[in-house]
Amino acid sequence: MNWDDLKIFRAVVKTGGLKKAADKLDMHHTSCARRLKMLENDLGTKLFNRLPSGYRLTEAGQRLTRSADIIYDEFNDIELDLTGKDARLEGDIRITLPIGFATHLLMPAIHEFMQLYPDVNLDINMTCRVRDLAARDADIAIRHVDNPPHSLAGKRVIQIYRSAYASHQYLKSHNPVNEPLDCHWLGWGDAENHLKWPQKKKFPSIPVRGNMYSDVLQLTAIQDHMGIASLPCFIGDVAPGIRRIPTAEAEPNDWIWVLVHRDMMSNARVRTFMNHIALAFEKHRDLLQGKAVF
Missing domain, CATH: 1.10.10.10 (Winged helix-like DNA-binding domain superfamily/Winged helix DNA-binding domain)
Structure with missing residues (x-):
C-alpha cells in the first residue's frame, strides 16, 4: 500500500x-x-x-x-x-537553472541571499533539465516552462517575453522585412519547431541555419553578426551591440517557475530561497516582459 x-x-x-x-x-x-x-x-x-x-x-x-x-x-x-x-537556515541547497538566468538576471539576487544567510551553501548547476528534481539531483529548479510535471510543486512567477534580435552591423547590410532571403535565423532544435516562434511567424520567408542550444550561445553568435535570433527580452534588450529587428515586438512565451520536489516544500531554507528568488523576478518584471526603457 x-x-x-x-x-x-x-x-x-x-x-x-x-x-x-x-x-x-x-x-x-x-x-x-x-x-x-x-x-x-x-x-x-x-x-x-x-x-x-x-x-x-x-x-x-x-x-x-x-x-x-x-x-x-x-x-x-x-x-x-x-x-x-530542519527549520534552521543552514546546510546545502542544490539549485539548477538555465545559464541565461544565471548570467544575465539572477546573480545579484543569489549574491544577496548568500550574504543574508552565510550558513547556507548554494550548489548551483546550470542546465535546462526539469528531470533533475525527479531524480533528486537538485532541490530547486528555476525553469521557463508552460506545464511542469505534476510530481513537482512551486511558484509560477512571471511570463517571459521574447523578441527577434540582430547586431547593428548585421542590420546595416541585411533587410529582414524587404529582403528576407538574404537573412537567416539561428536555429534551435527541429526546423519545424521554429515555426512555433511568434517572431518566426512574422518573418516566414527568412530561412533557418544551424542549431545553437543556448540563449547565451545565440547571443554571442548575433553579437558576432552571424544572423537573427529569438531571445528573451531580459537578455536581448540590454545586451550591447544588438537590437530588435524592424517591426519585431515583445511576444509572451513560457512562464517562469521556481520548482521543488513536493517532499522539499517543508524545508525552511528551500522555502526561504524560493521566496527570495520569486521576489527577484518580480523586481525585474518590466525587463522580463520587454517593457524596460533604456
Missing part, C-alpha cells in the same frame, strides 16, 4: 468528490482517479460507490478511513518533528 495513494483516498473522503480532492492536492483529476483505482486493486476491494452526487464510502472504505486517519496522524507527527529540526 502506497502512502501517497492513501492521501488521495483521504482527500476524496474529506471533500466528497474526485475533482475537489484533485484541486486540494494540486493534481490532475485523472491522475487521482488512476491512483485511487490502483489502491482498490491492491486491496482487492471497492472503497467508494461512484454516484452522480459524489463519492460514497463502502463498508470497506469506512474501515480504511479509520486506519488512514491513524496513519496520517503518525506521519504528521513525524513530519512536524523533522521540520522543526
Whole structure:
C-alpha cells in the first residue's frame, strides 16, 4: 500500500468528490482517479460507490478511513518533528537553472541571499533539465516552462517575453522585412519547431541555419553578426551591440517557475530561497516582459 495513494483516498473522503480532492492536492483529476483505482486493486476491494452526487464510502472504505486517519496522524507527527529540526537556515541547497538566468538576471539576487544567510551553501548547476528534481539531483529548479510535471510543486512567477534580435552591423547590410532571403535565423532544435516562434511567424520567408542550444550561445553568435535570433527580452534588450529587428515586438512565451520536489516544500531554507528568488523576478518584471526603457 502506497502512502501517497492513501492521501488521495483521504482527500476524496474529506471533500466528497474526485475533482475537489484533485484541486486540494494540486493534481490532475485523472491522475487521482488512476491512483485511487490502483489502491482498490491492491486491496482487492471497492472503497467508494461512484454516484452522480459524489463519492460514497463502502463498508470497506469506512474501515480504511479509520486506519488512514491513524496513519496520517503518525506521519504528521513525524513530519512536524523533522521540520522543526530542519527549520534552521543552514546546510546545502542544490539549485539548477538555465545559464541565461544565471548570467544575465539572477546573480545579484543569489549574491544577496548568500550574504543574508552565510550558513547556507548554494550548489548551483546550470542546465535546462526539469528531470533533475525527479531524480533528486537538485532541490530547486528555476525553469521557463508552460506545464511542469505534476510530481513537482512551486511558484509560477512571471511570463517571459521574447523578441527577434540582430547586431547593428548585421542590420546595416541585411533587410529582414524587404529582403528576407538574404537573412537567416539561428536555429534551435527541429526546423519545424521554429515555426512555433511568434517572431518566426512574422518573418516566414527568412530561412533557418544551424542549431545553437543556448540563449547565451545565440547571443554571442548575433553579437558576432552571424544572423537573427529569438531571445528573451531580459537578455536581448540590454545586451550591447544588438537590437530588435524592424517591426519585431515583445511576444509572451513560457512562464517562469521556481520548482521543488513536493517532499522539499517543508524545508525552511528551500522555502526561504524560493521566496527570495520569486521576489527577484518580480523586481525585474518590466525587463522580463520587454517593457524596460533604456
